[in-house]
Amino acid sequence: MSVTVTGCELCETPGGEVLHQGAQFRVVLVDDASYPGFCRVIWRDHVKEMTDLPELDRMLLMDVLWQVEQVVRDVMQPEKINLASFGTMVPHLHWHVIPRYTDDPHFPAPVWASSQRPAQQASLQVRRERLDALRAKMRQRLATYL
Numbered sequence: 001m002s003v004t005v006t007g008c009e010l011c012e013t014p015g016g017e018v019l020h021q022g023a024q025f026r027v028v029l030v031d032d033a034s035y036p037g038f039c040r041v042i043w044r045d046h047v048k049e050m051t052d053l054p055e056l057d058r059m060l061l062m063d064v065l066w067q068v069e070q071v072v073r074d075v076m077q078p079e080k081i082n083l084a085s086f087g088t089m090v091p092h093l094h095w096h097v098i099p100r101y102t103d104d105p106h107f108p109a110p111v112w113a114s115s116q117r118p119a120q121q122a123s124l125q126v127r128r129e130r131l132d133a134l135r136a137k138m139r140q141r142l143a144t145y146l
């Protein structure tokens with residue numbers, strides 16, 4: 001049985017395009033025009049902190065996070081990966097996996113900081129063209145994670 005909280009965005013909505021649905025977690029592609037390839041790993045249950053998870057669940061979530069990072073790196077070819085877990089606005093355990101590029105609007109600051117430059121449309125187009133490969137490789141990589 002899953003633990004859900006009424007009014008929680010991540011309990012009530014997928015939080016993005018679902019690339020993989022496991023029994024205890026899902027991986028979604030975030031619809032962010034400036035950051036194609038931005039993925040999230042979202043725990044199924046409404047759990048607040050990593051240390052609220054039993055150790056084996058925590059290890060599973062970390063393992064999945066590294067798998068997702070690897071696929072995003074391989075396909076999106078970023079300058080850097082940002083991993084982040086805040087949960088202050090939505091206290092439901094989730095990790096952001098964000099491909100970063102030197103010409104993205106916020107580099108080298110976090111994507112939540114003030115924008116430093118306009119998005120480069122030609123670069124965005126190249127990145128958007130990789131999304132189908134990202135979808136396919138993510139599904140393939142996570143297929144054994146039930």
Ligand SMILES: [Zn+2]
Nearest residue numbers: 008011046092
């Ligand atoms: Zn929730």
